[in-house]
Amino acid sequence: MALYGAAAAVLAGVESRQGSIKGLVYGSRFQNVKQLYALVCETQRYAAVLDAVIASAGLLRAEKKLRPHMAKVLVYELLLGRGFRGGGGRWKALLARHQARLKAELARLKVQRGVSRNEDLLEVGSTPGPAPQIPRFVRVNTLKTCSDDAIDYFKRQGFSYQGRASSLEDLRTLKGKHFLLDPLLPELLVFPAHTDLHEHPLYQAGHLILQDKASCLPAMLLAPAPGSHVLDACAAPGNKTSHLAALLKNQGKIFAFDLDAKRLASMATLLARAGVSCCELAEKDFLAVSPSDPRYSQVQYILLDPSCSGSGMLSRQLEEPGAGTPSKERLHALAGFQQRALCHALTFPSLQRLVYSTCSLCQEENEDVVQGALQKSPGTFRLVPVLPSWPHRGLGTFPGAEHCLRASPETTLTGGFFIAVLERVEVSSSVPQTETLGPELTPSSTRKRKKRRRKPAAGASPPPRT
Secondary structure: OHHHHHHHHHHHHHHOOOOOHHHHHHHOOOOOHHHHHHHHHHHHHOHHHHHHHHHHHOHHHHOOOOOHHHHHHHHHHHHOOOOOOOOOHHHHHHHHOOHHHHHHHHHHHHHHHOOOOOHHHOOOOOOOOOOOOOOEEEEEOOOOOOHHHHHHHHHHOOOEEEEEOOOHHHHHOOOOOEEEEOOOOOOEEEEOOOOOOOOOHHHHOOOEEEOOHHHHHHHHHHOOOOOOEEEEOOOOOOHHHHHHHHHHOOOOEEEEEEOOHHHHHHHHHHHHHOOOOOEEEEEOOHHHOOOOOHHHOOEEEEEEOOOOOOOOOHHHHHHOOOOOOOOHHHHHHHHHHHHHHHHHHOOOOOOOEEEEEEOOOOHHHOHHHHHHHHHHOOOOEEEOOOOOOOOOEOOOOOOOHHHOEEEOHHHHOOOOEEEEEEEEOOOOOOOOOOHHHOOOOOHHHHOOOOOOOOOOOOOOOOOOOO
């Protein structure tokens, strides 16, 4: 059955870090993505149990052509899932030869652990708890449409538009077919949790980008002006890159790098669907990119979102039980790379503004990396205080760390995230400030200003509320 082959392929992709379960499922050609996603998640949740049963039963020794990921999917279906009801084909016949032994090994494992239910076999922390419900955030791709048109489209589909949210509580209480405009980002629509828009025609046409609010902040805070040159250091899967292109209005240049060829290929597809034409992709390690290369002589903005533990991703606990607490060894290795990447980025000669971000909750990957990089280039760059009304700030591990932003389901109704904005101390007047940031977001907002206030431009909107 195609379902089992697709599930095995997704599991293999997750193990080799080609992407998340959800990303690989929706990137597959399998028609019933909900069925595939459910099967993969449950198989992954019981992975340790399945590995033990398969090893004890000697399944892979007996069936030498059966690959480990396929074995795991099939044994889950036989012992813990649907049991091949109404299908299974040749796989059902293959597993039938080992059914008695597999069931006996599962029963033996329960006896050894002193449990009676399958769920009790799960290790502590691998059973999904009451995960915080965060809304479905949908960024309108302004390269192809505008917020008003997207809102009108949803209204014609029977959704009820509630206007711009005034508080997090408005987002928290969203239900049914109601949706809002985010109070901070003018192109971000907010739907109730679990709203599935992957099959929506506007998403498939690239008019909508399904992107968590916290993930939208890095490009927004970098705020590159149309016509400028931007470097996206660790770019795949590409949502932030497409956001940068939208802010640039496809005017200027984005140099995007990633070392993973498969992720880069998927990113190229995403950018093409989103109508991005100002981006140059390169399969290259950012650390190998020379700051003295004339091609990057005009790069004034850098977005650095490097590989991290992903400990802030809500889906990671389901996909990789225990991933919320990465080992010290892994954290040390990740932080070492992250700091090298950040220090390298700060050596680009024309750089004026940089955003460093991770989807990690760990201090080692966040505040510690930023502090280390600033200490290695004293007096050259500084942390910019942004979004003063944002409720979740950086950990107070060094002076100025409170200028960093953190995000979490509990405090901001988003995935876990960290963001730091750095700018060169002597900011050139040639770097334009974009209106997208609003008065409280501009780098110059912390300086003493005794000049008379300029009147706002006609039609300008008030500063966003958080």
